[in-house]
Amino acid sequence: MKLKRICILLLALSLPAAATAWTAELNTLERLGRHLFFDQRLSNPSGMSCAECHAPEAGWTGPKSDLNRGGAVYPGAISTRFSNRKPPSAAYATFSPVFHFRKSEKIFAGGNFWDGRATGEEIGNPAADQAKAPFINPLEHNLRDARALCDLVASAPYSPLFQQAFPSVPQPLDCRGDLSGTIDRIALAIGAFEASEELNPFTSKYDYYLRGQARLTPLEEKGLELFNGKGKCAQCHPSDAGPYSRQPLFTDFTYDNLGTPRNPQNPFYTQQRRFNLEGKKFIDPGLGGFLRTRSEYRSQAGANLGKHKVPTLRNVDLRPAPDFVKAFTHNGYFKDLKELVHFYNTRDTLPRCRGKALPGRDCWPAPEVARNLNRDEMGNLGLTDEEEEAIVAFMKTLSDGYRPER
Ligand code: HEC
Numbered sequence: 001m002k003l004k005r006i007c008i009l010l011l012a013l014s015l016p017a018a019a020t021a022w023t024a025e026l027n028t029l030e031r032l033g034r035h036l037f038f039d040q041r042l043s044n045p046s047g048m049s050c051a052e053c054h055a056p057e058a059g060w061t062g063p064k065s066d067l068n069r070g071g072a073v074y075p076g077a078i079s080t081r082f083s084n085r086k087p088p089s090a091a092y093a094t095f096s097p098v099f100h101f102r103k104s105e106k107i108f109a110g111g112n113f114w115d116g117r118a119t120g121e122e123i124g125n126p127a128a129d130q131a132k133a134p135f136i137n138p139l140e141h142n143l144r145d146a147r148a149l150c151d152l153v154a155s156a157p158y159s160p161l162f163q164q165a166f167p168s169v170p171q172p173l174d175c176r177g178d179l180s181g182t183i184d185r186i187a188l189a190i191g192a193f194e195a196s197e198e199l200n201p202f203t204s205k206y207d208y209y210l211r212g213q214a215r216l217t218p219l220e221e222k223g224l225e226l227f228n229g230k231g232k233c234a235q236c237h238p239s240d241a242g243p244y245s246r247q248p249l250f251t252d253f254t255y256d257n258l259g260t261p262r263n264p265q266n267p268f269y270t271q272q273r274r275f276n277l278e279g280k281k282f283i284d285p286g287l288g289g290f291l292r293t294r295s296e297y298r299s300q301a302g303a304n305l306g307k308h309k310v311p312t313l314r315n316v317d318l319r320p321a322p323d324f325v326k327a328f329t330h331n332g333y334f335k336d337l338k339e340l341v342h343f344y345n346t347r348d349t350l351p352r353c354r355g356k357a358l359p360g361r362d363c364w365p366a367p368e369v370a371r372n373l374n375r376d377e378m379g380n381l382g383l384t385d386e387e388e389e390a391i392v393a394f395m396k397t398l399s400d401g402y403r404p405e406r
Pocket residue numbers: 037048049050051052053054074075076077083084085086087088089090093111112113114115127130131132134135139140141190194309
């Protein structure tokens with residue numbers, strides 16, 4: 001039984017690499033996962049699906065421009081409750097390896113979430129591990145417990161898909177006799193959908209360029225060169241194939257503290273005390289916060305405070321309309337790619353903001369966490385304004401759904 005499950009999982013995980021870019025047909029397990037992902041009934045009160053915070057038209061991240069413009073975190077099923085971080089893209093997340101410590105380099109890598117705490121240790125797949133969490137999180141889907149989730153799924157019109165997706169399990173959807181097995185299968189199906197070609201199509205202009213089917217403009221070409229060279233971006237967001245995929249993922253799944261400023265508009269600061277004990281003083285501990293919770297890693301928590309997982313840059317500029325605002329980094333402080341590149345370029349050369357000085361132009365606010373800043377690969381890059389523009393132009397070639405000229 002365990003072995004079978006792992007086989008199904010491996011099959012699901014090997015799909016995006018094996019499938020071609022032209023077909024987007026989902027197998028039964030993926031289709032089941034798709035239903036679960038978009039099902040708005042699976043929350044209390046109903047109305048909240050995974051897609052409310054991870055919508056395809058916004059690159060599988062938050063689809064509400066007005067929220068992105070401000071606090072950038074999303075309310076859950078209870079509209080006054082907010083979690084404390086910006087939804088990262090749910091696409092290309094399944095490539096992340098199980099959370100681990102690399103002794104030789106002394107760094108952590110893998111897992112899902114900004115802080116890696118969806119480790120993948122439980123069912124061998126960080127995304128599937130992750131898929132269980134939002135349903136019973138009071139700040140997200142807000143379901144009472146696993147049983148409540150199971151009962152809702154059992155009454156859904158797509159419930160017969162369970163038998164087809166898990167043919168060898170006599171009763172794959174059994175909320176009384178095998179609740180935990182059923183929840184695992186729900187998570188596996190969502191994980192399979194997240195690993196499917198629909199979320200991982202590799203159809204950006206850059207992908208076609210790599211296959212010799214599209215040409216970059218001179219500006220994009222220059223941006224790519226700077227991205228790999230002077231801008232040092234590729235040192236954390238590799239633009240070529242890596243150990244986890246034959247196609248570039250634009251993340252190495254490691255953790256860093258860029259010195260991202262606090263986002264003062266984050267509504268988490270004013271949440272009820274039972275969700276935020278520290279109130280306005282809240283500081284996102286990132287990876288260090290997760291490490292504190294694990295005895296084997298606790299001693300390394302301090303050295304990893306403020307670090308967040310390197311996000312993929314695929315679809316970073318994908319938006320439903322040109323004036324749609326997207327938010328970037330774990331707390332959504334940045335609203336504009338040019339501004340973010342300028343931050344990488346000048347974090348250590350502009351003064352701290354005081355008085356009327358304009359953040360991003362004259363100064364930068366203090367980092368949310370001042371410890372453990374990365375100073376090797378950013379802070380003073382010496383890029384010109386045109387070079388910053390070129391890097392932005394290159395990032396815009398990473399949106400899926402590009403149609404190559406024939
Ligand atoms: C209310 C908004 C919200 C809902 C609903 C929601 N998520 Fe998320 N999701 C987030 C936030 C915020 C994070 C980052 C959390 C963190 O780092 O602590 C996240 C992280 C993730 C990640 C990790 C990506 C990565 O690269 O680390 C995946 C995958 C994901 N969500 C999938 C799902 C699925 C599947 C569902 C439905 C079962 C779901 N989410 C429902 C807000 C949401």
